Amino acid sequence: MTQALENLLQEERKFEPTAEFTAQANGRPGVHEEAANDYQAFWKKQALERITWFTEPQEVLDDSNPPFFKWFKDGELNLSYNCLDRHLEDHGDQVAYHWVGEPGDTRTLTYTELAAEVNKFANGLKSLGLKKGDRVAIYMGMIPELPIAMLACARLGVIHSVVFGGFSSEALASRILDGEAHVVITQDGAWRGGSVVPLKANTDIALQKTPGVEHAIVVRRTDHGVDMEEGRDIWWHDLVDGQSDQCEPEVLNAEDPLYILYTSGTTGRPKGIVHTQGGYLTQVMTTHSYVFDLKPDEDIYWCAADIGWVTGHSYIVYGPLANRTTGVMYEGAPNYPDFDRLWQIIEDYNVTIFYTAPTAIRAFMKWGDEHVEKHDLASLRVIGTVGEPINPEAWIWYHEKIGRGSSPIVDTWWQTETGAIMITPLPGVVATKPGSATIPFPGISADVVNEEGESVPLGGGGFLVINQPWPAMARTIYGDDERYVDTYWSRFDGRYFPGDGCKRDDEGYFWLLGRVDDIMLVAGHNISTTEVESALVSHPSVAEAAVVGRKDELTGQAIAAFVTLRGDVQGDEDLLAELRDHVANTLGPIAKPKSLVFTNDLPKTRSGKIMRRLLQDISEDRQLGDVTTLANADIVAEIADKAKEGSPE
Numbered sequence: 001m002t003q004a005l006e007n008l009l010q011e012e013r014k015f016e017p018t019a020e021f022t023a024q025a026n027g028r029p030g031v032h033e034e035a036a037n038d039y040q041a042f043w044k045k046q047a048l049e050r051i052t053w054f055t056e057p058q059e060v061l062d063d064s065n066p067p068f069f070k071w072f073k074d075g076e077l078n079l080s081y082n083c084l085d086r087h088l089e090d091h092g093d094q095v096a097y098h099w100v101g102e103p104g105d106t107r108t109l110t111y112t113e114l115a116a117e118v119n120k121f122a123n124g125l126k127s128l129g130l131k132k133g134d135r136v137a138i139y140m141g142m143i144p145e146l147p148i149a150m151l152a153c154a155r156l157g158v159i160h161s162v163v164f165g166g167f168s169s170e171a172l173a174s175r176i177l178d179g180e181a182h183v184v185i186t187q188d189g190a191w192r193g194g195s196v197v198p199l200k201a202n203t204d205i206a207l208q209k210t211p212g213v214e215h216a217i218v219v220r221r222t223d224h225g226v227d228m229e230e231g232r233d234i235w236w237h238d239l240v241d242g243q244s245d246q247c248e249p250e251v252l253n254a255e256d257p258l259y260i261l262y263t264s265g266t267t268g269r270p271k272g273i274v275h276t277q278g279g280y281l282t283q284v285m286t287t288h289s290y291v292f293d294l295k296p297d298e299d300i301y302w303c304a305a306d307i308g309w310v311t312g313h314s315y316i317v318y319g320p321l322a323n324r325t326t327g328v329m330y331e332g333a334p335n336y337p338d339f340d341r342l343w344q345i346i347e348d349y350n351v352t353i354f355y356t357a358p359t360a361i362r363a364f365m366k367w368g369d370e371h372v373e374k375h376d377l378a379s380l381r382v383i384g385t386v387g388e389p390i391n392p393e394a395w396i397w398y399h400e401k402i403g404r405g406s407s408p409i410v411d412t413w414w415q416t417e418t419g420a421i422m423i424t425p426l427p428g429v430v431a432t433k434p435g436s437a438t439i440p441f442p443g444i445s446a447d448v449v450n451e452e453g454e455s456v457p458l459g460g461g462g463f464l465v466i467n468q469p470w471p472a473m474a475r476t477i478y479g480d481d482e483r484y485v486d487t488y489w490s491r492f493d494g495r496y497f498p499g500d501g502c503k504r505d506d507e508g509y510f511w512l513l514g515r516v517d518d519i520m521l522v523a524g525h526n527i528s529t530t531e532v533e534s535a536l537v538s539h540p541s542v543a544e545a546a547v548v549g550r551k552d553e554l555t556g557q558a559i560a561a562f563v564t565l566r567g568d569v570q571g572d573e574d575l576l577a578e579l580r581d582h583v584a585n586t587l588g589p590i591a592k593p594k595s596l597v598f599t600n601d602l603p604k605t606r607s608g609k610i611m612r613r614l615l616q617d618i619s620e621d622r623q624l625g626d627v628t629t630l631a632n633a634d635i636v637a638e639i640a641d642k643a644k645e646g647s648p649e
């Protein structure tokens with residue numbers, strides 16, 4: 001470790017958790033041990049202390065039919081009640097969301113105002129005949145009506161299926177069909193990068209293929225003209241007009257479904273993950289509070305993800321609102337109208353907690369430090385990341401430039417399927433290391449195992465597994481119990497297999513290595529794509545890198561690298577040789593990429609994750625696999641051309 005890095009970490013360890021934080025955590029760091037002694041007691045305590053139940057659960061975990069576990073199954077509650085009603089008497093005037101529109105308009109919603117909007121819309125949904133158990137697809141941008149729609153569904157026990165607004169009509173149609181939705185909620189158009197994404201027009205195309213949909217509800221957000229189909233389409237403002245702002249919350253069982261959400265599709269056909277009520281709320285509230293050291297009376301919290309992904313469900317909507325957080329929500333692109341938009345917002349609202357993804361951090365680095373340096377980010381005190389392994393270089397940049405050397409970074413590992421954060425540092429409690437998500441959250445037990453399912457001693461790598469059920473776990477894949485069992489519960493008996501590779505260091509810290517399918521076997525050595533990518537990114541000219549193993553007659557697999565350069569650095573033969581040597585010097589000669597191609601961008605999912613499987617298809621000259629979740633289709637053709645031209649081997 002370099003001296004500079006040592007100093008940084010010393011700085012970070014000075015972070016002092018607040019008294020409230022320490023009290024909440026029952027005198028941590030003991031909280032990890034306490035939870036490990038009796039994880040069910042730990043989760044029960046969280047569930048009873050944090051949630052307002054209509055009927056308090058007596059039973060914690062029903063494990064009589066694995067892997068179909070049930071949590072708090074005799075409890076009754078309502079999530080919209082927990083997110084809204086119970087805050088109103090004492091904190092109704094507290095801001096729930098400071099919303100910032102891309103064109104510069106803003107809106108502030110207090111808890112009282114948010115509750116009124118939710119109730120009116122819930123009454124509107126009722127007037128269309130929607131009831132408990134029905135499914136509604138929500139295809140929207142980041143406007144307040146999106147969480148309002150979700151909470152209105154939750155109030156009625158209607159199951160929402162949010163489809164990211166950046167998806168095509170094709171992707172929307174397949175998710176509507178798979179989830180058997182009766183109603184779609186959308187908007188005329190969504191602002192993105194200065195133009196309007198025509199969500200209603202996309203919906204119209206999708207609805208030609210989805211005969212089960214009876215109504216589309218449309219929010220007017222832009223002046224973008226839309227066709228409204230008589231009898232089917234209804235304006236949101238007409239639906240809520242005259243509705244009461246009171247709506248009794250449905251009394252729901254802890255195990256009633258709350259939502260369906262499709263995974264990002266990084267590794268193939270997306271899976272419709274089903275989450276339920278009581279366990280989910282328990283874990284999202286607990287993690288949101290502990291991981292971000294949340295102080296509801298003081299913090300301004302901003303999770304800059306899109307609500308279309310699980311991060312937004314758990315950490316923009318349900319966790320923060322149930323914890324009575326004041327949040328920021330931003331509608332548009334991070335580089336509109338300029339590259340400093342996010343830093344401007346942090347400064348304007350004095351944001352104290354900020355949560356984003358490695359893909360965004362790498363983009364900020366690429367855009368240049370000057371955009372950050374224009375702004376005063378002194379209000380920030382905890383910063384987080386999720387979505388992919390974070391390259392140590394990006395971690396250090398985030399720590400220095402955004403965290404100004406003093407805000408702890410929480411690198412949180414979890415998945416759509418886990419519902420909530422699983423492996424993460426707790427600020428001020430668990431010392432961090434750049435690139436490691438550190439240790440499992442209290443009450444979570446994880447291990448790293450070999451092919452046979454045997455625990456790998458510290459210092460070694462293998463498959464990440466979760467040893468025991470956790471409250472926010474997925475209950476199934478919608479309509480496909482068999483795929484649920486096959487995908488997650490078949491590889492290692494009795495344990496959950498997330499599909500990720502992982503290494504543990506001598507101190508027991510977890511280092512996520514990406515998908516196990518991405519791990520390369522070169523001349524008999526297992527090499528992780530993540531490690532080679534991080535070695536490339538640690539070179540000052542490199543902004544981003546993707547690495548895949550392609551078939552090789554001699555070595556089984558050979559390493560093929562795809563590299564995007566920083567700022568206006570130009571790639572030439574010399575740099576190419578330098579980068580290959582740089583990897584060899586960092587990780588050893590076995591990890592030296594056999595080929596390396598410079599590209600302007602990398603193929604990514606719409607959530608911004610690198611899709612290595614497409615690069616592998618290109619490298620091995622195969623027909624491309626499922627591309628429906630790809631964000632930047634043009635780049636694939638461009639890379640394919642470059643790869644064909646070949647690079648020196």
Ligand code: ATP
Nearest residue numbers: 263264265266267387388389412413414415416512
């Ligand atoms: P699909 O399952 O459809 O292929 P996906 O796995 O990308 O898509 P998500 O549920 O959004 O869909 O992503 C979860 C995955 O993201 C994890 O399994 C892991 O590979 C990666 N990930 C998330 N957070 C981290 C993190 N902090 N460090 C390393 N990897 C992470």
Ligand code: MG
Nearest residue numbers: 263267415499
């Ligand atoms: Mg996945």
